[in-house]
Amino acid sequence: MILALEIERLADCSGTQLPRTTIDALKNLHPSDIAEALETSGCSPSQLVEILFQIGNHKSCDAFAQLDIETQQACLEATHAQTMLRFVENMEPDDRVDLLKAVDEDVREAIMPLIAQAERNDIRRLWNYAEGTAGAAMTTEYAVLPQHVTVAEALEQMRLQAPNKETIYTIHITDSQRRLLGILSLRDLIMSKPRITLDAIMQTRVISVPHDMAEEDVAAVIAKYDLLAVPVVDGDNRLLGIITVDDVIDIMEAENTEDFQRISAVVPFDEGYFKRPLPQLFWSRFLWLAVLLFTSLLSTTIMEMNSAVIHQMVALAFFIPMVTGTCGNAGTQSATMVVRALALGEVGPGDFLRVFRRELFMGLALGMTLGLMAYFRVYLQDQNMLLGWTVGVALLATLLTANLTGALMPLVLKKLRLDPALTAGPFIATVIDAVGISLYFQIAMLLMNVMK
Amino acid sequence: MILALEIERLADCSGTQLPRTTIDALKNLHPSDIAEALETSGCSPSQLVEILFQIGNHKSCDAFAQLDIETQQACLEATHAQTMLRFVENMEPDDRVDLLKAVDEDVREAIMPLIAQAERNDIRRLWNYAEGTAGAAMTTEYAVLPQHVTVAEALEQMRLQAPNKETIYTIHITDSQRRLLGILSLRDLIMSKPRITLDAIMQTRVISVPHDMAEEDVAAVIAKYDLLAVPVVDGDNRLLGIITVDDVIDIMEAENTEDFQRISAVVPFDEGYFKRPLPQLFWSRFLWLAVLLFTSLLSTTIMEMNSAVIHQMVALAFFIPMVTGTCGNAGTQSATMVVRALALGEVGPGDFLRVFRRELFMGLALGMTLGLMAYFRVYLQDQNMLLGWTVGVALLATLLTANLTGALMPLVLKKLRLDPALTAGPFIATVIDAVGISLYFQIAMLLMNVMK
Numbered sequence: 001m002i003l004a005l006e007i008e009r010l011a012d013c014s015g016t017q018l019p020r021t022t023i024d025a026l027k028n029l030h031p032s033d034i035a036e037a038l039e040t041s042g043c044s045p046s047q048l049v050e051i052l053f054q055i056g057n058h059k060s061c062d063a064f065a066q067l068d069i070e071t072q073q074a075c076l077e078a079t080h081a082q083t084m085l086r087f088v089e090n091m092e093p094d095d096r097v098d099l100l101k102a103v104d105e106d107v108r109e110a111i112m113p114l115i116a117q118a119e120r121n122d123i124r125r126l127w128n129y130a131e132g133t134a135g136a137a138m139t140t141e142y143a144v145l146p147q148h149v150t151v152a153e154a155l156e157q158m159r160l161q162a163p164n165k166e167t168i169y170t171i172h173i174t175d176s177q178r179r180l181l182g183i184l185s186l187r188d189l190i191m192s193k194p195r196i197t198l199d200a201i202m203q204t205r206v207i208s209v210p211h212d213m214a215e216e217d218v219a220a221v222i223a224k225y226d227l228l229a230v231p232v233v234d235g236d237n238r239l240l241g242i243i244t245v246d247d248v249i250d251i252m253e254a255e256n257t258e259d260f261q262r263i264s265a266v267v268p269f270d271e272g273y274f275k276r277p278l279p280q281l282f283w284s285r286f287l288w289l290a291v292l293l294f295t296s297l298l299s300t301t302i303m304e305m306n307s308a309v310i311h312q313m314v315a316l317a318f319f320i321p322m323v324t325g326t327c328g329n330a331g332t333q334s335a336t337m338v339v340r341a342l343a344l345g346e347v348g349p350g351d352f353l354r355v356f357r358r359e360l361f362m363g364l365a366l367g368m369t370l371g372l373m374a375y376f377r378v379y380l381q382d383q384n385m386l387l388g389w390t391v392g393v394a395l396l397a398t399l400l401t402a403n404l405t406g407a408l409m410p411l412v413l414k415k416l417r418l419d420p421a422l423t424a425g426p427f428i429a430t431v432i433d434a435v436g437i438s439l440y441f442q443i444a445m446l447l448m449n450v451m452k
Numbered sequence: 453m454i455l456a457l458e459i460e461r462l463a464d465c466s467g468t469q470l471p472r473t474t475i476d477a478l479k480n481l482h483p484s485d486i487a488e489a490l491e492t493s494g495c496s497p498s499q500l501v502e503i504l505f506q507i508g509n510h511k512s513c514d515a516f517a518q519l520d521i522e523t524q525q526a527c528l529e530a531t532h533a534q535t536m537l538r539f540v541e542n543m544e545p546d547d548r549v550d551l552l553k554a555v556d557e558d559v560r561e562a563i564m565p566l567i568a569q570a571e572r573n574d575i576r577r578l579w580n581y582a583e584g585t586a587g588a589a590m591t592t593e594y595a596v597l598p599q600h601v602t603v604a605e606a607l608e609q610m611r612l613q614a615p616n617k618e619t620i621y622t623i624h625i626t627d628s629q630r631r632l633l634g635i636l637s638l639r640d641l642i643m644s645k646p647r648i649t650l651d652a653i654m655q656t657r658v659i660s661v662p663h664d665m666a667e668e669d670v671a672a673v674i675a676k677y678d679l680l681a682v683p684v685v686d687g688d689n690r691l692l693g694i695i696t697v698d699d700v701i702d703i704m705e706a707e708n709t710e711d712f713q714r715i716s717a718v719v720p721f722d723e724g725y726f727k728r729p730l731p732q733l734f735w736s737r738f739l740w741l742a743v744l745l746f747t748s749l750l751s752t753t754i755m756e757m758n759s760a761v762i763h764q765m766v767a768l769a770f771f772i773p774m775v776t777g778t779c780g781n782a783g784t785q786s787a788t789m790v791v792r793a794l795a796l797g798e799v800g801p802g803d804f805l806r807v808f809r810r811e812l813f814m815g816l817a818l819g820m821t822l823g824l825m826a827y828f829r830v831y832l833q834d835q836n837m838l839l840g841w842t843v844g845v846a847l848l849a850t851l852l853t854a855n856l857t858g859a860l861m862p863l864v865l866k867k868l869r870l871d872p873a874l875t876a877g878p879f880i881a882t883v884i885d886a887v888g889i890s891l892y893f894q895i896a897m898l899l900m901n902v903m904k
Contacts, residue, residue, distance in 0.1 A: 030659070032677050155642070162643050169621055169638070169680075186621070186638060190607070191614050207482070223705065225484050226698040228621075228680065245697050246678040249704070253675065256708045257792055263715065264781075264788035273793035274806070282817055285785050292781050293822055297829065299773040307766060314762055317769040321751040321776065321885060329716075329744050329878050333737050336716035340709055341725035354726070365734055370745055377749065426781050433773060 023054045031059060035066035045071070045078035052087070061090035069095075070271060073102045081110035089119060092166065093140045094247075097126045126241075134218050135211035137251065138232045138241030143168045145198060147181055152194035158186065167244055170229045173202050178238045180206060180231055208233045211240055216255045219248045220345055259343070262421035263336070292426055298434035299324075306441040309448075315382060316444055319391045322374065323398060323440055324433045330366060331402035331432050334359055338410045339420045349415040355407050363403035367396035386451050390444040397443065398436035405432060475506045483511060487518035497523070497530035504539070513542035521547075522723060525554045533562035541571060544618065545592045546699070549578040578693075586670050587663035589703065590684045590693030595620045597650060599633055604646035610638065619696055622681045625654050632658060632683055632691045660685045663692055668707045671700045672797055711795070714873035715788070744878055750886035751776075758893040761900075767834060768896055771843045774826065775850060775892055776885040782818060783854030783884050786811055790862045791872045801867040807859050815855035819848035838903050842896040849895065850888035857884060 026034055038048050052060040064087040076084050088096060088111060100108050122140050129135025143165045145154055162168050173182045182202030192201050208231040209218050222230055222245055229244045261268045267284040269276055310317050341347040375392030379385060409428060410420035478486055490500050504512040516539040528536050540548060540563060552560050552575065574592050581587025595617045597606055614620050625634045634654030644653050660683040661670050674682055674697055681696045713720045719736040721728055762769050790807065793799040827844030831837060861880060862872035
């Protein structure tokens with residue numbers, strides 16, 4: 001309620017200072033809510049920066065960190081580097097690198113020299129990890145201790161480290177070369193006797209991830225082992241950073257959005273629904289639709305090639321939408337189930353044969369029951385046994401093909417290191433349509449010869 | 453690697469004891485990995501219980517807690533209640549209630565009297581929350597303190613509470629009526645001076661959720677505010693339990709799986725891909741396919757009604773798959789985007805007009821460009837201007853309809869408190885097919901009259 005009111009007032013701000021009461025109301029909100037209010041306010045980037053300054057020190061920095069990267073970028077590009085410094089310095093290291101990668105080069109060059117040396121080194125370290133890998137998603141602000149300190153000393157150290165670390169609930173124990181020896185939860189630390197040294201109580205079987213692991217696989221690791229954070233290491237088991245569970249939730253949401261977009265043939269994009277500018281959205285959608293339009297003309301061509309058969313029995317054309325529609329649906333069903341099972345790690349490319357057997361059986365069962373239903377619908381209404389057989393048999397054959405293709409293609413794509421979600425999309429469906437129509441006519445001609 | 457070996461050896465176990473080395477190898481695994489090994493082993497439920505006993509005390513209990521609920525249920529139903537008691541007592545309260553709800557009534561009645569009084573009361577408390585609500589997903593093992601204790605006393609208390617609580621990283625401060633006064637992170641507790649009392653440092657603006665909130669909305673709250681746990685309260689702000697971030701990840705995964713299933717017209721089910729028994733899977737798929745088969749016969753009926761027009765120009769039939777296919781794809785695009793935006797909270801039912809304007813414009817732009825492409829394809833290849841106009845105009849009109857229906861139906865369903873993902877599915881697509889074919893013939897007849 002209060003939020004909605006604030007947004008309305010903010011939307012009215014045209015250049016002038018905001019009233020004191022609005023700023024006070026904003027100050028009382030959670031940083032995530034301030035960010036949401038600012039983003040929906042319709043204010044210009046320089047106005048947003050102005051409002052952040054009025055909100056004041058720490059909360060405004062946290063609110064800035066919660067803004068979308070596009071809004072952050074606009075703010076940075078609209079204001080002097082010196083003004084934005086404190087907001088950028090307060091960001092989490094991984095988000096800061098993403099932002100600096102996104103802004104114009106001259107903006108980046110203006111702000112980089114102002115950033116403190118230590119942070120600047122940190123930025124350079126993170127800069128080179130490829131987008132979408134563990135290295136690019138990790139933060140370097142983790143809690144770390146050597147192995148020979150006592151529990152009492154460790155607690156004192158955590159008191160000191162806490163303000164600058166993303167989490168102190170997982171403590172990393174490394175040697176002088178930064179190699180990861182073990183981890184310890186703050187919970188275990190608190191429960192241990194003060195004089196014990198950490199090497200006696202740390203967990204040495206550490207679940208860690210390599211820096212080049214795909215971020216969605218990192219998410220799967222955190223989900224599987226119910227972790228609050230997972231350490232990221234290099235080839236020598238040296239600790240590079242950590243990925244925390246809140247980042248994993250964001251990764252999962254982005255990954256799911258991308259899968260949904262792929263399934264529905266939208267070229268994936270990151271912005272929210274209303275954020276994506278219309279011209280770009282048009283292209284994201286148009287490109288795929290145009291490709292699919294041409295693919296679907298395959299069906300037209302096949303029908304043109306068979307126009308003699310259609311002239312002989314026009315009713316054949318009437319049942320094409322039913323055959324292709326039903327088989328497309330069956331293919332989408334099996335594809336989506338396998339794509340999802342792959343994403344959750346329940347099925348791997350090695351399960352090819354098991355999936356094949358399962359879907360062969362399922363395709364036969366569905367094809368025969370649905371084919372029988374279609375046969376009776378055609379035969380009873382049109383009294384045309386030839387047409388009934390054609391429709392029924394074509395439905396069985398096409399459904400079997402569609403079901404197997406839908407289930408097995410994601411496994412093939414996974415093996416080729418492509419995104420399996422591409423298959424669940426309409427491209428395969430359109431190709432299967434053409435295959436189905438082609439089968440349909442061949443079966444029709446075969447049966448015409450046999451039955452006449 | 454080691455895991456795969458274990459599984460193979462486990463799969464061979466036919467009634468006899470497992471070799472010592474296998475058990476030792478299992479003992480060295482993480483409980484999640486033990487559970488995974490057991491589930492893929494193909495052993496019978498009573499064999500699984502046997503293996504768990506050989507693994508021994510605490511780790512076997514944690515491994516049991518990580519098994520799928522179906523496997524847990526099978527173990528419980530295959531063994532004496534007394535044997536299973538320690539496994540059941542060790543489970544998290546919310547999972548335990550889910551399991552007890554799933555098992556046969558006589559199994560439940562055998563085990564309930566054996567469970568300790570306190571736990572039994574807890575089970576009764578949780579029993580009545582409706583599935584899918586915050587109340588059913590919460591755990592009652594949270595850390596709680598009164599407001600007047602000092603930081604030093606609180607740390608000592610946490611040391612004592614830690615072994616029995618799901619998390620001690622969020623500490624809840626309540627009054628004598630269990631009303632939630634504030635929360636405090638263990639991090640802040642550690643950083644505070646020992647003599648201060650908690651009421652001076654606790655956060656009093658607490659983000660909490662009501663017990664009847666849908667679990668996916670709880671997940672959205674945790675994701676938005678980057679929380680490790682969120683308190684669940686009743687109407688009087690009394691603390692009932694907490695929901696932790698690892699449960700939220702499971703909720704998100706289940707929710708996304710359900711959305712994918714809805715989109716691909718599979719009646720939603722919980723089990724993994726290989727876990728779902730074939731007969732049930734058949735029905736999950738067959739029911740929807742049969743409904744869609746009959747819906748798609750609408751298209752057949754419309755074509756039958758227009759068979760006179762088709763006889764006049766058979767080529768009309770050839771372009772139907774292209775028109776319906778392209779429009780179906782456009783409708784799926786807009787539906788999926790809006791469903792996803794609804795799930796992420798970017799769009800609400802109140803945005804009806806904004807979405808309408810956006811998709812009206814987008815539908816016109818896509819319809820005109822794609823319609824023009826189709827027109828040229830038909831005109832250049834078939835030299836038939838009437839057919840070209842029919843296909844082009846029908847594509848524009850149907851695409852506009854499909855795009856708007858796809859985008860607006862999810863908003864309507866959300867308003868009606870139904871799952872918006874239902875729309876992105878093929879049911880709407882099949883209906884739009886019929887509408888498209890109907891429009892196609894009307895436009896064809898109109899143009900035939902005009903152009904002849």
